Amino acid sequence: MSRKAGRSPSETRRLLLDAAGTMIRTRGVSATLDDIAQRAGVSKGGLIYHFASKDDLIRALADDLLQTFRDAVEAACDPADTAPGRLARAYVRACLDTGQDERVLRESIALLAQLITIPAVAELARADAERWDRELQADGLPEDVLALVVSAADGASNASLWGGATVAAKLRRLEQQLIQLTLDHTLWSHLRLTSNPDVPGGSGGFD
Amino acid sequence: MSRKAGRSPSETRRLLLDAAGTMIRTRGVSATLDDIAQRAGVSKGGLIYHFASKDDLIRALADDLLQTFRDAVEAACDPADTAPGRLARAYVRACLDTGQDERVLRESIALLAQLITIPAVAELARADAERWDRELQADGLPEDVLALVVSAADGASNASLWGGATVAAKLRRLEQQLIQLTLDHTLWSHLRLTSNPDVPGGSGGFD
DNA sequence: GTCTATACTGTGATAGAC
DNA sequence: GTCTATCACAGTATAGAC
Numbered sequence: 001m002s003r004k005a006g007r008s009p010s011e012t013r014r015l016l017l018d019a020a021g022t023m024i025r026t027r028g029v030s031a032t033l034d035d036i037a038q039r040a041g042v043s044k045g046g047l048i049y050h051f052a053s054k055d056d057l058i059r060a061l062a063d064d065l066l067q068t069f070r071d072a073v074e075a076a077c078d079p080a081d082t083a084p085g086r087l088a089r090a091y092v093r094a095c096l097d098t099g100q101d102e103r104v105l106r107e108s109i110a111l112l113a114q115l116i117t118i119p120a121v122a123e124l125a126r127a128d129a130e131r132w133d134r135e136l137q138a139d140g141l142p143e144d145v146l147a148l149v150v151s152a153a154d155g156a157s158n159a160s161l162w163g164g165a166t167v168a169a170k171l172r173r174l175e176q177q178l179i180q181l182t183l184d185h186t187l188w189s190h191l192r193l194t195s196n197p198d199v200p201g202g203s204g205g206f207d
Numbered sequence: 208m209s210r211k212a213g214r215s216p217s218e219t220r221r222l223l224l225d226a227a228g229t230m231i232r233t234r235g236v237s238a239t240l241d242d243i244a245q246r247a248g249v250s251k252g253g254l255i256y257h258f259a260s261k262d263d264l265i266r267a268l269a270d271d272l273l274q275t276f277r278d279a280v281e282a283a284c285d286p287a288d289t290a291p292g293r294l295a296r297a298y299v300r301a302c303l304d305t306g307q308d309e310r311v312l313r314e315s316i317a318l319l320a321q322l323i324t325i326p327a328v329a330e331l332a333r334a335d336a337e338r339w340d341r342e343l344q345a346d347g348l349p350e351d352v353l354a355l356v357v358s359a360a361d362g363a364s365n366a367s368l369w370g371g372a373t374v375a376a377k378l379r380r381l382e383q384q385l386i387q388l389t390l391d392h393t394l395w396s397h398l399r400l401t402s403n404p405d406v407p408g409g410s411g412g413f414d
Numbered sequence: 415g416t417c418t419a420t421a422c423t424g425t426g427a428t429a430g431a432c
Numbered sequence: 433g434t435c436t437a438t439c440a441c442a443g444t445a446t447a448g449a450c
Contacts, residue, residue, distance in 0.1 A: 126370030155362030163333030
């Protein structure tokens with residue numbers, strides 16, 4: 001028999017994950033298990049029952065965040081858009097959009113960066129990055145355009161990490177430019193033609 | 208009189224900072240003061256003498272890393288380059304160059320990301336980011352080009368954080384492209400002309 | 415002034431009560 | 433299945449050797 005259960009185990013798990021996110025966001029990874037458990041309305045022992053250790057809790061939280069980002073990119077996919085670079089454009093939108101949810105999402109980057117302390121999380125992030133790399137490369141975009149656009153999207157979303165003032169108008173503007181870059185390849189080939197001839201790998205790479 | 212000094216205080220400080228960097232890189236912020244002190248060849252108390260607390264040590268380490276990056280950008284400045292975007296190009300080189308020192312530099316990003324847990328470090332990073340923003344905006348580059356180039360450089364250097372496989376050849380290629388973008392504005396204005404008309408702030412901003 | 419030795423406080427983890 | 437009691441250990445503070 002349960003000692004006392006006003007909620008289901010899965011509900012408790014979710015409460016604990018949310019509480020962990022909030023506490024670590026504000027107090028850093030040094031946030032206490034006591035704090036997290038209390039905020040979720042359970043005891044420290046109760047927390048440890050659901051997550052074997054603090055590392056395990058953090059790993060689960062990181063997993064949750066990465067999945068949330070994937071969902072956001074999927075939601076940003078335009079069903080009417082079937083041109084090459086479809087996924088890249090959704091990726092850019094998810095990284096740069098300034099809506100209510102997207103703001104929370106982009107701020108999660110700072111949270112995830114803190115979690116990466118734990119080796120298991122680092123491995124999780126590595127695998128996730130590799131998967132994005134694979135999926136984006138299958139998106140049909142010229143290699144150079146893809147590298148530029150994705151780097152810029154990453155850089156802009158990572159800016160919150162370093163405390164850079166993120167002006168919504170600037171982000172929307174960059175977003176439009178990046179999306180335009182994925183659509184207007186002629187422009188890009190012009191850049192390549194005029195570029196420094198001693199660039200390594202200067203030929204090939206275009207589809 | 209010093210109880211025992213096979214080295215000067217400033218040497219001890221440097222040893223401690225380097226030890227802290229190494230240990231935190233490998234074991235995360237949870238690296239013990241004992242570990243760090245031992246690696247530097249002093250006792251835990253000795254560490255606490257030089258740095259009042261672990262937070263203080265970490266703040267000093269972050270300060271050191273930010274300064275090292277500034278030095279790297281300065282070193283990447285081409286004296287012969289006097290065209291607008293001079294600083295942006297040096298910034299790109301420092302972020303993307305794949306030499307011996309630069310590699311260490313780019314890996315320091317992951318370290319700094321871990322330190323940002325401490326509020327004092329977050330504030331330090333915020334101020335530093337703001338300063339870069341100011342200096343780069345005074346660099347004479349069109350606003351749009353600057354935003355794109357800097358975002359991309361940031362994104363590429365932050366990739367190591369997320370475990371993305373950083374291929375040297377790809378980085379050098381992106382570097383050349385970004386530098387080319389800062390030099391070839393005509394190309395960019397073409398992109399702006401063809402871009403979506405509903406982009407906010409679509410007029411003005413060019414110098 | 416610089417450091418070592420050591421004692422104190424609070425956190426993460428465990429065993430076992432209910 | 434949930435929580436209490438307890439332990440081991442990390443960060444901090446202090447006394448004192450040199």
